[in-house]
Amino acid sequence: xxxEVTIPLPKTEAxxxxxxxxxxAFWVLLVLTILELSLGLLIYNIDLGADPNEHLVLAxxxxxxxFTLAKAFxxxxxxxxxxxxxRNMVMIIALPMxxxxxxxxxxxxxxxxxxxxxxxxxxxxxxxEQKEQYHHPLVYPAEKSEKRLN
Amino acid sequence: xxxAVAKTKTSLWSGGRSPFNVSYGKMMMWFFLMSDxxxxxxxxxxxxxxxxxxxxxxxxxxxxxxxxFTNGANLPLAFVSLMxxxxxxxSVTMVLAVHAGHKMDQKGVEKWLFLTILGGLAFLGSQAYExxxxxxxxxxxxxxxxxxxxxxxxSHNPWGPDVMFHGQQIATPGxxxxxxxxxxxxxxxxxxxxxxxxxxxIMLIKTRRGDFSKRGHYEMIEKAGLYWHxxxxxxxxxxxxxxxx
Numbered sequence: 041x042x043x044e045v046t047i048p049l050p051k052t053e054a055x056x057x058x059x060x061x062x063x064x065a066f067w068v069l070l071v072l073t074i075l076e077l078s079l080g081l082l083i084y085n086i087d088l089g090a091d092p093n094e095h096l097v098l099a100x101x102x103x104x105x106x107f108t109l110a111k112a113f114x115x116x117x118x119x120x121x122x123x124x125x126x127r128n129m130v131m132i133i134a135l136p137m138x139x140x141x142x143x144x145x146x147x148x149x150x151x152x153x154x155x156x157x158x159x160x161x162x163x164x165x166x167x168x169e170q171k172e173q174y175h176h177p178l179v180y181p182a183e184k185s186e187k188r189l190n
Numbered sequence: 191x192x193x194a195v196a197k198t199k200t201s202l203w204s205g206g207r208s209p210f211n212v213s214y215g216k217m218m219m220w221f222f223l224m225s226d227x228x229x230x231x232x233x234x235x236x237x238x239x240x241x242x243x244x245x246x247x248x249x250x251x252x253x254x255x256x257x258x259f260t261n262g263a264n265l266p267l268a269f270v271s272l273m274x275x276x277x278x279x280x281s282v283t284m285v286l287a288v289h290a291g292h293k294m295d296q297k298g299v300e301k302w303l304f305l306t307i308l309g310g311l312a313f314l315g316s317q318a319y320e321x322x323x324x325x326x327x328x329x330x331x332x333x334x335x336x337x338x339x340x341x342x343x344x345s346h347n348p349w350g351p352d353v354m355f356h357g358q359q360i361a362t363p364g365x366x367x368x369x370x371x372x373x374x375x376x377x378x379x380x381x382x383x384x385x386x387x388x389x390x391x392i393m394l395i396k397t398r399r400g401d402f403s404k405r406g407h408y409e410m411i412e413k414a415g416l417y418w419h420x421x422x423x424x425x426x427x428x429x430x431x432x433x434x435x
Contacts, residue, residue, distance in 0.1 A: 048295035058289060066282045073278065077271050080434045084251040084266050101435040108430045112423055119285045119419045128202070129210040133220055140231055147235045151242035159245065172351035173359070174249040 065118040072107050072114075079104050087174075219413045223420045226382075230424050233378065234431050237371040248349035248364050250433055253342065256323050270433045273316045274425065277383075280309025281422040284390075288415040291408025296397060299411060303394045306418065310387040317380050321373070332360045344369040372432060379428050382421045389414050 079100050086092045086100075117123030122130055159167035202209045210217060241247050251266040258269070283305040290298030328339035331348040332355050340348035340363075350364030393414045402408045 048290075048298065049293045051293070055289070055293065059286070062282060062285050062289070066278065069278050070275070073271070073274055076430075076434060077267055080251075080267050087249070087251065104430065104434050108426055108434075111426050115281065115419055115423045115426065119281055119422070120416055121288075126211045129212055129217075129220075132210065133224060136224060137227070139228075143231060143235055144238070147239040148242050151239035154243040155245065158243075169245075172246050174252060174349075174351060174361075 061118060065114050068114055069111055072111050076104050076107050079107075213409060215409060215413055216416070219416045223416060226420065227424070230375075230378070230427070233371075233375050234427060237367075237375065237431060240365075240367050240371070244365050244367075246351055246364070248347065248368050253324075253349050254320075254433055256320075256327075258319055267433060269316065269320060270429065273313055273320075274429055276309055276313045276316065277422050277425050280306045280313070281419055283309060284415050284418045288408075288412050291402070291411040294403065294408070296400065296403055299397050299402075299408060300394065303390055303397065303411070307387055307390050307394065310383055310390065310418075313383055314380060314387070317376065317383075321376075324372075330360055332362050342369055342372075344373055375428060376432070379421070379424055382424065386414075386418050386421050389417060 083097055083100055086097055122133060156167075157163070208214070208217070212220075254270055255264045255266040256269060257263065257265045283302045287299050287302035287306060290302055324342040326341055328341055329348040331338055331340050331350070332353060337355070337360065340346040342348065345366065347364035347366055347368045348361055349368065350362040352359045352361055354360075393411055396402060396410070397408075402410060
């Protein structure tokens with residue numbers, strides 16, 4: 041059964057603006073992702089060094105988290121059009137999401153506390169953190185390709 | 191002014207219309223996505239909780255450094271960035287399909303939906319490659335004083351910290367939880383992408399049959415679009431938790 045193709049509605053000025061906004065959001069997401077990647081590669085290069093600065097790495101990871109939240113905001117508000125809905129609608133979605141603030145804080149600190157208890161046998165001894173060395177492929181270039189199963 | 195505000199408020203809640211100014215279907219899709227985000231959130235936070243309870247995890251830049259057709263070259267982050275770009279791009283084509291639907295532009299909806307489906311399939315293919323590579327490539331690991339070769343699976347993690355063994359630096363078994371969390375969460379996300387591709391394919395068929403033109407609106411495309419963007423949104427966080435931090 042051949043379907044009848046309806047004639048599209050005429051293109052208005054608002055449509056042009058809307059499409060512009062979509063592509064703008066795309067470029068913002070792309071730039072944010074590239075920023076995240078360059079920070080990720082920066083961490084990789086810091087870790088390659090002899091004595092990586094852990095606080096610096098942690099700060100970079102924090103920056104990456106902020107970029108991720110910005111990306112989430114753009115996807116939800118422009119791609120999912122939540123920004124165009126009325127306040128009631130925005131709030132009914134956004135407010136339950138604030139539970140995540142508690143969720144993340146509680147469970148990450150729970151994990152950290154468990155780690156501390158285990159390392160110190162419930163606080164009965166002191167724990168000295170050891171620096172772990174991970175295999176870095178730059179040091180062993182042939183390591184990966186040789187050990188293929190097939 | 192104040193009375194005017196009060197008046198709109200009463201009319202918003204006095205019946206006869208949605209107080210949220212959206213249709214029933216879209217509202218329920220939002221509620222479903224909200225519940226789904228708590229499911230994903232629970233997975234990711236459980237992962238974060240276990241990870242922060244351990245003294246060591248894995249070095250993701252070392253685990254994920256494979257790119258197809260480069261013969262095992264060391265390219266950290268490269269393949270997963272490609273996957274991220276694919277998903278962002280398919281999100282744009284989806285939002286353009288939704289816009290074409292608003293304009294009752296059947297040909298436009300078909301074109302953009304088709305591109306979205308292609309993007310989804312490209313993502314799934316990339317993920318299949320990534321999983322296959324992780325599971326099948328073997329890595330030297332020192333287990334009970336013996337050198338063994340392990341792939342990355344839900345029960346084996348060859349990415350632990352290094353020790354010296356007969357003058358050679360060699361990895362030890364890492365936390366077993368890594369494989370379970372990685373394959374579990376990316377698998378659950380991949381399953382969402384797969385479902386999204388199926389939903390979009392059904393939408394494409396229905397659009398081609400002219401179902402939505404006959405109905406007079408393309409709201410189904412909007413709902414499928416919400417789901418598809420949510421899949422992209424989840425990937426943003428999976429990407430953060432497994433590959434970046």
